[in-house]
Amino acid sequence: MANEDPTDLPSLRPTSWATLGLLSFGEELSGYDLKKWADWSLRFFYWAPSYSQIYSELRKLEEIGYASSRVVNKDDVRGKRLYRITPEGEAAMTRWANEAPVEPAVLKHGVMLRMWLGHAGDPEHLREVLLAHREQSEKMRIRAVADREGAAKEPGWAFPEMVLNWSVKYYEDERDRADAMLADLDKFARKQKRSRRTPAAKRTSDELRSHSV
Amino acid sequence: MANEDPTDLPSLRPTSWATLGLLSFGEELSGYDLKKWADWSLRFFYWAPSYSQIYSELRKLEEIGYASSRVVNKDDVRGKRLYRITPEGEAAMTRWANEAPVEPAVLKHGVMLRMWLGHAGDPEHLREVLLAHREQSEKMRIRAVADREGAAKEPGWAFPEMVLNWSVKYYEDERDRADAMLADLDKFARKQKRSRRTPAAKRTSDELRSHSV
DNA sequence: GGGAGCATGTAACGGGTTACATGATTGG
DNA sequence: CCAATCATGTAACCCGTTACATGCTCCC
DSSP states (O other): OOOSSTTOOOOOOHHHHHHHHHHTTSOOBOHHHHHHHHHHHTTTTBOOOOHHHHHHHHHHHHHTTSEEEEEEEETTTEEEEEEEEOHHHHHHHHHHHHHSOOOOOEEEOHHHHHHHTGGGSOHHHHHHHHHHHHHHHHHHHHHHHHHHHHHHHSTTOHHHHHHHHHHHHHHHHHHHHHHHHHHHHHHHHHHHHHHHHSTHHHHHHHHHHHOOO | OOOSOTTOOOOOOHHHHHHHHHHTTSOOBOHHHHHHHHHHHTTTTBOOOOHHHHHHHHHHHHHTTSEEEEEEESSSSOEEEEEEEOHHHHHHHHHHHHHSOOOOOEEEOHHHHHHHTGGGSOHHHHHHHHHHHHHHHHHHHHHHHHHHHHHHHSTTOHHHHHHHHHHHHHHHHHHHHHHHHHHHHHHHHHHHHHHHHOTTOTTHHHHHHTOOO
């Protein structure tokens, strides 16, 4: 979609855009501030990068002219570097938000991976894993609800508020899917128990061994 | 063998366990096979690693004794290396599935990032982005439904089937959240238009607050 | 005034991707 | 029979994390 003319965007990764995006609200911020704000605001839908990556992103953004920085010396000894978005940075952000191709979200769901490999574990333990995941999801949902209240009070935060609204649903859905899966797992465990009592069990485990694809 | 204490698992990343997990179904597979199968089976809930990473994971797994390999030479010139899980690998898998701490899923949702930065874009383009995301989600849902049918026919695939069931819901939920957000976005756009026509409208911030849940 | 934690980073390393290489197979 | 694609990897590079360093502030 966006790779022909020389006015073209440097192809940054979403994480770079996220960093620039944090600056795009207009404040002048240090790497430390950025990290804190990222943890607070992006965590619901975008894995927050570590300090060191934020620092290197900032250096990169400055190098390509999307951010500028200055050092403020508080009581001489140690300086801290504050970054600010440049007009070129704002223009690039806009183009990215409007024109970048729509990529699928990156998901690495460790809990589902373990469920997928359920044949290697035992149902009792898996049940606990799922329950813990359910509780984590519910906690995230509650935090998203609280943040949404906060965002609603701020003028000009309509988009963050929309995304928080999405996030509340996301963790609600995650919680509900965990519940549904717990039900599936229980059903499976009951079936296993029944078939262990009956001779049919032998056949099942033989087939498990032979893994025909 | 890298570890003396048998109660102490080498702390592998989930991606390594995913690779080992693909082997844990019992077949002897090449790196190429692994990648193909990963793309087919894990993609719904776990970002599939690239070829080269799979190859290096396999070398690592062999080094720590969780997998073994042999080279088959077909017509001499080029060999291919087939990997198989070892008993130690199976034991480690089981311990991981049962005992590893429950980590939150890694999510990097580029589309939500762009919505969050909506102030930098324009609502018309954002609407298209959301619509494209909605369609992608629906496509994934349909694929998951098809795969679930397939898994249901295989004996011993109860866990993959459960996870596919979860995946169908996941993409269904993703699609529905996109629809809900499209509605939010339209409401916001209408409000913007109104307040541009009547700049005196101080009511804007009140309306922002009354945004539906 | 001594430790706990805050604020500000850098260095070293491993995770992971993209680009490249190369022979085999297959379809037109 | 030639091009495309499959199958099998390696090399180089960047993304991202973990561990470390260092002074400041607070509070007990």
